[in-house]
Amino acid sequence: MKNPQLPLHFQVSNDLRKRLQSGEWGIGELFPTDKELMKAYGVSSTTVRRSVDEMVREGWLERKPGKGTFIKKQYVETLGKLTGFFDQVREKGYEPSSKLIRVDQVEISEFEDLGLEVFKTKKVFLIEKIQLMDNTPVVLVKSFWPVFVGKKLSEHDLVRRGTYEVAQQELGIRLEEAHQDIYATLAGPEEANKLGISEGAAMLVMQRVVYSQGKPYEVSLNYYRADRYRYRVLLNNDTIEFENGIIAEEK
Template sequence: MPTILRRDSGDLLHRQLFLALREQIRRGVYRVGDHIPTDEQLCQSFGVSRITVRRAVADLVEEGWVERRIGRGTFVKKSSANDVGFNRATFTESLAKRSKQTQVAVLEVSKCSPPPHVAAAMGLSKETQVLYASRLRSISKVPLLFVDSWVLLEYAGAITVDTLKARSISEMLLSEGVRFRFVTEELFAVAADPHVATHLQVQVGAPLLSVARLVSRDVGKAVMYLTAYMTSERSRIVFNHEEQDLGRMYESQLIHDVNTSEADD
């Protein structure tokens, strides 16, 4: 029985097929060197035309996931695209590497009162002024990360449009001697609002990955709140733990935002 792609999703069929095949490669359904199904088999499996299949496979080839071998078929390719590439870089080294690998467009730097949810997370009153910075990080003009940051003014002296073009806010804070003693991160899925969708070049309402990070120099003394948005089509989040870290790994929490009274109705 074929896997039917959604024709009412707003996503083109060949893009849906591309994402489905890429996910199968990532999960190891097809491993490096494996022959993926033929065009005819994919047509039957997904209930699509040969043109749709060819466009999807062409996208996989272009992004380095597979390679076509004349007279033999299409095979999963070993490349940087599907290589997780764990490394043991320090946090500071990772920040510097990301800054060098991506191009940043500084969209806004201004003083303002933070949104209610940011003020609550940072333990601030609604009237407190902070420095707000909005940036878009890209590689080869392909947008990857839309980032909003709110920083207490006492730590934001070095943050300007010009300095943000060279270094991230975290790099600047660390170089100024600010200790990141407590960092709380929350990962969740959101629907792209019109502003974020425009910059990430996705449809309004498209599912996005979001990371919210609260940085504090001591208990109850927040320094920065950051929110980053990305699409799973271009980005993924990888955690790397060594044996001695495994005990602390379980300090994280899985929180379900469900109203039990409504769920029981």
């Protein structure tokens, strides 16, 4: 494992993060002791403590005095691949589901500053839902589609199946690329209530436009709990790489 070009604690942290993401340990499970990690990685106690401290700061682990270190949570992670929340959560070995809030035809004028003008029409179809991972709310989604597509989507089970999955497998729509912006915000009363978090809690917002054959098929606004979601980009000197991973995203 050792790479002389990278600090040891960095290498250990990266490996532990991958093991956590793979589901090697479950939430609430006791994490290996420092001595066990020292033996497994062949490093000093200082290196192990630094690595574990980093995982605690990132929210993966939780120290309980007198009891040990425990797995705190799992994340949903989207890393440059146009897949839905359901696919990402399943890849992590967890159970995805949705709670439908609103499924209806709406006027574009009802939703300002969301870029819905890209549809070049006055009405669109809204699918608003809460996405859950093992029954824990992760993301509030407001997903807008052309009316004829949205109506067909609404005929399917959108509680147990992802919208992208239905669009591609049942309607034959090949979602080819997306343009998206990601930014930080604080939870307002609506987001806090629907996601079960405190008002003012940190959130990530993803605003996305999805295309098929050069035409816009979906505009979505996704409010993610910052404690359950990450977006990771891998960089080097020559290229930018996206690695698919759920610290779980969808439709």
